[in-house]
Amino acid sequence: MNKVININFQGRILPIEEQAYEILKQYIESLRVYFANEEGRDEIINDIECRIAELCEDRLKKGTVCIAASDIDLIITSIGRPADFEAQDGFEQNTYQNTSGNNNSNFYRDGNRPKRLYRDEQNKVLGGVCSGIANYFVIEPWIVRILWFFLIGINILAYLILWIAVPSTSVKVVGGVRKRLFRDIDKKVIGGVAAGLSKYFGIQVWIVRILFLIPFIRFVVNFRHMHLFQFWDAPDFPNFLDITFSPGAVFVYIVLWLVLPEAKTSADKLEMVGEKVDLNSIKNTIQNDMEGFSKRAQSWGSDLYNRNKGTNNSNEANASNQSTENHRSTEKRKGLLYYIGRIFTLSIKVFVYFILAIVGISLLAALFGIGVAATALLPLKNFILDDGAQTWSVIGAILLFVWVPIIGIVTAVIRKFAGLKKANVWVRSSFIALWVLGWVCIFYFGSSLGNSFSRHNLPAEQSIALTNPTINYVEITAAPKMKYYENNWFQFEPFQGFADEDTVYVRNLRIRIVQSKTDSFEVKIVKLSNGKTVQNANELANKINFELTQQDSLVYLDRGIGINKIDKFRNQHIIMTIAVPIGKRIKITNKGWSQTNININGRGMRTGTIDRISSDENWFDEWNEPWDNESYQYERGVEYKMTKDGLVSLSPMEADDLRSDDSKKMDDENLDKEIQLQKLKEEREAIKNDIKKLKEEELQKEKIKVVKVNEFKKDDIGSSNLEKMNQIGKAAGKLSDLQWVLDRFTH
Amino acid sequence: MDIQNTQSQMRKGVLEFCILSIIQQGEVYPSDIVEKMKLANLHILEGTLYPLLTRLKNAGLLNYRWVESISGPPRKYFVMTEEGKVAFGVLLQTWKEMATAVDQLTQVKIIIANNIEQAVS
Numbered sequence: 001m002n003k004v005i006n007i008n009f010q011g012r013i014l015p016i017e018e019q020a021y022e023i024l025k026q027y028i029e030s031l032r033v034y035f036a037n038e039e040g041r042d043e044i045i046n047d048i049e050c051r052i053a054e055l056c057e058d059r060l061k062k063g064t065v066c067i068a069a070s071d072i073d074l075i076i077t078s079i080g081r082p083a084d085f086e087a088q089d090g091f092e093q094n095t096y097q098n099t100s101g102n103n104n105s106n107f108y109r110d111g112n113r114p115k116r117l118y119r120d121e122q123n124k125v126l127g128g129v130c131s132g133i134a135n136y137f138v139i140e141p142w143i144v145r146i147l148w149f150f151l152i153g154i155n156i157l158a159y160l161i162l163w164i165a166v167p168s169t170s171v172k173v174v175g176g177v178r179k180r181l182f183r184d185i186d187k188k189v190i191g192g193v194a195a196g197l198s199k200y201f202g203i204q205v206w207i208v209r210i211l212f213l214i215p216f217i218r219f220v221v222n223f224r225h226m227h228l229f230q231f232w233d234a235p236d237f238p239n240f241l242d243i244t245f246s247p248g249a250v251f252v253y254i255v256l257w258l259v260l261p262e263a264k265t266s267a268d269k270l271e272m273v274g275e276k277v278d279l280n281s282i283k284n285t286i287q288n289d290m291e292g293f294s295k296r297a298q299s300w301g302s303d304l305y306n307r308n309k310g311t312n313n314s315n316e317a318n319a320s321n322q323s324t325e326n327h328r329s330t331e332k333r334k335g336l337l338y339y340i341g342r343i344f345t346l347s348i349k350v351f352v353y354f355i356l357a358i359v360g361i362s363l364l365a366a367l368f369g370i371g372v373a374a375t376a377l378l379p380l381k382n383f384i385l386d387d388g389a390q391t392w393s394v395i396g397a398i399l400l401f402v403w404v405p406i407i408g409i410v411t412a413v414i415r416k417f418a419g420l421k422k423a424n425v426w427v428r429s430s431f432i433a434l435w436v437l438g439w440v441c442i443f444y445f446g447s448s449l450g451n452s453f454s455r456h457n458l459p460a461e462q463s464i465a466l467t468n469p470t471i472n473y474v475e476i477t478a479a480p481k482m483k484y485y486e487n488n489w490f491q492f493e494p495f496q497g498f499a500d501e502d503t504v505y506v507r508n509l510r511i512r513i514v515q516s517k518t519d520s521f522e523v524k525i526v527k528l529s530n531g532k533t534v535q536n537a538n539e540l541a542n543k544i545n546f547e548l549t550q551q552d553s554l555v556y557l558d559r560g561i562g563i564n565k566i567d568k569f570r571n572q573h574i575i576m577t578i579a580v581p582i583g584k585r586i587k588i589t590n591k592g593w594s595q596t597n598i599n600i601n602g603r604g605m606r607t608g609t610i611d612r613i614s615s616d617e618n619w620f621d622e623w624n625e626p627w628d629n630e631s632y633q634y635e636r637g638v639e640y641k642m643t644k645d646g647l648v649s650l651s652p653m654e655a656d657d658l659r660s661d662d663s664k665k666m667d668d669e670n671l672d673k674e675i676q677l678q679k680l681k682e683e684r685e686a687i688k689n690d691i692k693k694l695k696e697e698e699l700q701k702e703k704i705k706v707v708k709v710n711e712f713k714k715d716d717i718g719s720s721n722l723e724k725m726n727q728i729g730k731a732a733g734k735l736s737d738l739q740w741v742l743d744r745f746t747h
Numbered sequence: 748m749d750i751q752n753t754q755s756q757m758r759k760g761v762l763e764f765c766i767l768s769i770i771q772q773g774e775v776y777p778s779d780i781v782e783k784m785k786l787a788n789l790h791i792l793e794g795t796l797y798p799l800l801t802r803l804k805n806a807g808l809l810n811y812r813w814v815e816s817i818s819g820p821p822r823k824y825f826v827m828t829e830e831g832k833v834a835f836g837v838l839l840q841t842w843k844e845m846a847t848a849v850d851q852l853t854q855v856k857i858i859i860a861n862n863i864e865q866a867v868s
Contacts, residue, residue: 011820031794040801047797047823051778057819080792 004066010046010053015066023072024052027081034082048079185262192262364409371402382565386452393445400438404431453530453570457537461524467550469520476511476555476578477589508561508573511588515642516579523548523555524577530570543567546574580642585650587639764842765789766799767827767835770809774824800825808834 003018016024031048035041055075056067064071130148134141184195187205194208201208375398385391408431516522527544531537549556563569580586640647765787769780777796784791803809808831813821827835 035798038798038801040798040805044798044801047777047801048794050820050823051793051797054819054822061818078793080794082794084792085795 002068009056010050012053012057014053014056014060016056017066017068020067020069020072023069023076027072027076030082034085051079183262360409364406367402367406371398371406374398374402383563384569385449386568390445390448390452393441393448396441397438397445400434401442402438404434404438408435452532455531455534455537457527457529457531457534457541459526459528459541461526464523464525464548466521466523466548466555468552469522471521471553473553473585473587474521474555474578474580475553475587475589476557508571509557510573510575512575512577513586513640513642513647514577514579515646516581519581521581521584522579524579526575526577527572528575529572537570540567540570540572544572544574582642582644585639585641762789762791763799763803764838766796767803767808767831767838770825770827771832771835774812774826776822776824803831807831
């Protein structure tokens with residue numbers, strides 16, 4: 001049972017079976033492909049279509065009810081298929097080249113012609129470079145291949161260059177069937193991408209498959225974890241090229257799967273194998289395009305020139321021809337205006353597209369960055385998120401909200417560039433559906449996370465006893481073994497000790513400095529936390545373990561607030577109040593904890609904290625004040641003295657003088673520095689003497705430089721010793737920070 | 748030596764000439780050309796004929812005319828232009844020379860072969 005449809009074919013109404021119609025369509029499509037580079041392509045196809053229509057009508061006149069598939073087959077056989085054309089006649093000019101190409105494959109072995117390097121099309125694995133070299137030196141190809149394999153890494157680039165530069169033994173077919181990349185569904189394993197690629201490049205399927213599989217093999221063997229983004233860190237070539245063999249291959253596969261159409265019809269399959277494509281022919285295509293472009297530009301330019309000339313000529317025209325010439329000149333002027341207008345609109349178009357492209361690319365890059373960062377931070381989820389819905393929603397949000405649009409946009413762009421049709425409705429709508437699901441995930445995640453942070457604990461003040469509270473000077477610093485660096489790169493401040501897998505240490509601490517009513521230092525802390533319920537928040541706050549250790553004048557802070565997978569991060573933080581007696585000094589070093597708070601809800605978080613504290617009536621009224629009140633008005637790394645009116649900063653010189661009374665340690669250091677100073681002074685004297693002796697010599701200038709340098713050094717060490725140390729510390733900190741980020745990426 | 752290739756090249760050289768000689772006899776419809784060639788035992792597919800005709804037309808050797816048919820839309824009939832006639836004359840001349848040359852050469856070979864046979868016997 002076959003459906004019969006009526007078609008209007010070259011001015012004839014033909015009843016035709018649907019199946020036959022499909023065959024006819026495919027046949028004409030294959031002709032279109034075959035004659036793609038023929039000058040009068042449309043005319044030829046039109047003629048052939050006319051003839052087919054005529055033959056069909058003949059058949060109908062003979063009494064057939066409708067055109068069946070068998071009829072179409074007969075007609076097609078009488079006219080001939082593209083494959084028949086090539087086999088039977090050799091009208092196509094390329095057959096000449098084809099035949100000579102076939103002969104080429106052997107001629108360099110005969111030694112009749114001068115020896116030249118060719119890529120061997122017959123014995124190739126990838127591009128035929130190795131076998132070509134083997135032929136050139138008259139050795140076995142496998143020897144070259146093994147040598148090549150041992151050099152893998154540096155020679156990939158060389159291979160690509162040879163592939164492009166060295167001609168193939170099969171001379172390029174000009175005007176043959178255009179080749180297009182398809183997914184080969186006949187030989188598919190997953191999506192037929194590898195099979196399609198192998199057809200396109202004319203290589204074995206298993207090679208493509210192995211290239212796709214390498215990352216998994218390497219991943220399992222733990223050979224070296226390759227990253228798609230590694231080249232940002234290490235821009236060396238082998239790593240850069242490794243992008244093809246990285247987990248990015250999965251990404252590439254998915255994108256290709258979505259982008260490439262299936263080779264359904266026979267015309268598709270013809271195109272899939274089509275003309276031999278390698279890098280050389282791609283290069284040729286581009287070259288031809290460029291040449292064509294310059295030609296067009298030239299002809300356009302001369303056209304414009306002629307038009308201009310035309311207008312000038314018409315002005316000098318004879319009176320007799322005046323009227324006609326005038327007419328013509330206005331016509332030409334119109335043309336000129338038209339061209340100017342077109343240039344104008346074109347340039348505006350280009351400009352608009354340019355802006356749009358920049359906006360689009362930056363959006364895509366931002367999205368990509370978010371995706372990468374979110375994916376990289378995913379291991380942290382155990383420390384923040386509840387198990388179950390919250391975790392799943394964040395994974396869903398990352399995958400669907402961030403990665404799905406990236407893949408979608410990349411796919412669309414590639415399709416656009418490849419000149420393919422838009423993806424079908426189902427693909428597009430499923431993309432949109434996934435993205436909407438991503439929105440749902442992100443909203444659910446946001447609200448549920450907000451909920452987890454919604455309540456605060458009831459604050460309680462605790463005193464911490466210092467071993468020796470009556471000293472004159474206190475310096476708050478980080479524990480000596482603890483590595484803490486100011487992190488300016490990624491603001492993941494709460495997670496400094498992220499490397500420790502079971503527990504991360506959050507360093508949220510605010511230090512207030514207030515006046516003490518007694519003559520000894522007092523330290524009080526308030527532990528604060530958020531949570532789903534007040535009870536939950538209280539529990540978490542109680543679990544905060546915070547200790548101080550005092551060594552002479554140095555007070556060391558604890559490692560941080562421990563966060564583990566059970567006691568998750570709920571903005572645990574500590575407010576430490578140090579009461580300084582009048583006349584005594586304090587310094588908060590740069591090495592201390594971070595003093596920034598995470599503001600999950602912007603300012604809302606802060607006001608919440610303050611409200612809660614003010615509602616507790618036992619507490620000082622000053623807590624009601626804004627956070628930027630006086631008790632926080634100090635700089636880190638600067639020494640302060642408590643007076644009746646509040647804190648007064650001391651200059652480094654003053655501080656040094658005062659400190660010399662406090663600790664011998666400092667004295668020793670100063671002594672060392674003085675000795676160094678003395679030495680430098682002596683050196684300078686010596687050099688001065690030298691200069692006097694060498695004044696007449698030409699080296700004089702250089703010596704003066706040395707003196708200058710030495711003077712500079714001396715001054716530096718003499719006055720702002722400490723500042724310099726701090727700077728060095730900062731620089732080292734930044735360096736290690738970078739190292740840390742690097743490490744994180746490579747892990 | 749690929750005999751098929753040589754054959755197809757020989758045929759290609761002659762085909763254009765054959766088609767021109769058919770059209771030279773008068774206005775003709777493409778399928779008639781195929782028929783006439785079939786009678787002369789030269790097989791050509793319509794799929795290869797049409798591109799060839801278009802090429803010759805674009806080269807200025809041929810021209811076409813729409814002729815009303817009894818049924819259906821008008822059909823395309825090909826005629827030879829003056830330029831085409833000149834070109835045909837040149838080709839004819841070349842063909843005659845070639846034919847005599849080839850005949851002479853092949854006959855010589857046959858004579859030699861006969862001689863050898865006689866000598867052997």
